[in-house]
Amino acid sequence: MADHNKLGKLGEEEAVHFLLKNGYQIIERNYRYQRAEVDILAKKGDVLAVVEVKTRSSTDFGNPQDFVKPKQIQRLVTAVDAYVTSNNLDVEVRFDIIAIVSSKKGLELEHLEDAFYHF
Numbered sequence: 199m200a201d202h203n204k205l206g207k208l209g210e211e212e213a214v215h216f217l218l219k220n221g222y223q224i225i226e227r228n229y230r231y232q233r234a235e236v237d238i239l240a241k242k243g244d245v246l247a248v249v250e251v252k253t254r255s256s257t258d259f260g261n262p263q264d265f266v267k268p269k270q271i272q273r274l275v276t277a278v279d280a281y282v283t284s285n286n287l288d289v290e291v292r293f294d295i296i297a298i299v300s301s302k303k304g305l306e307l308e309h310l311e312d313a314f315y316h317f
Contacts, residue, residue, distance in 0.1 A: 205300060209253025210237055212305050213296040220309075222247065231280050234273035238296075239281065246289040247311075248278050253298040263297045263310060271314050 214224055222240040229236040238249035252265050271293075278291060295313040299306045 205255060206251075206253050209296075209298040209305070210251050212298060212307060213238060213249065213251045216296065216307055216309065217247075217249070226281075229277065229281060231277035232273070234270075234277035236274060236277055236281070239278075241289070244289050246278075246282070246287065246291050247294050248274060248291060249294045249296055250274065250313075251296045251298065253300070253305075255300050261297060261299075263295045263308075263313065266295060266314065 210227070214227070217224065217238065217240045220242075222242045224238060224240050225246070226236070226239040229239055236248055237251045238247075240247045240249055250266055250270075252263055254261075254265075274293065278293075281287075282289070282291060292312050293314050295310040297308045297310060
């Protein structure tokens with residue numbers, strides 16, 4: 199496995215641990231619909247958090263959250279709409295980003311709630 203793939207997997211594991219520690223229930227991981235992949239679907243109360251995890255080895259080219267592009271957001275919205283409909287869920291949906299940067303100190307994590315879309 200390429201180093202960047204290993205870092206991405208490590209970032210997703212760290213995000214899951216963070217969410218669990220903060221009272222979220224993990225519903226799905228790596229949910230696929232058409233051309234979209236949702237990293238994490240997590241529930242806390244009556245909120246379904248759609249979590250995109252972005253992990254980078256540095257911020258030399260920008261913050262991790264800067265790499266979530268409009269086309270990806272559009273695909274995520276479509277995927278989550280299908281997920282909520284097919285599972286007949288009555289929840290508020292929130293789109294979050296967990297941005298992770300690897301540094302000499304370890305992984306630095308930032309949870310950005312309601313990061314790019316809300317309905």
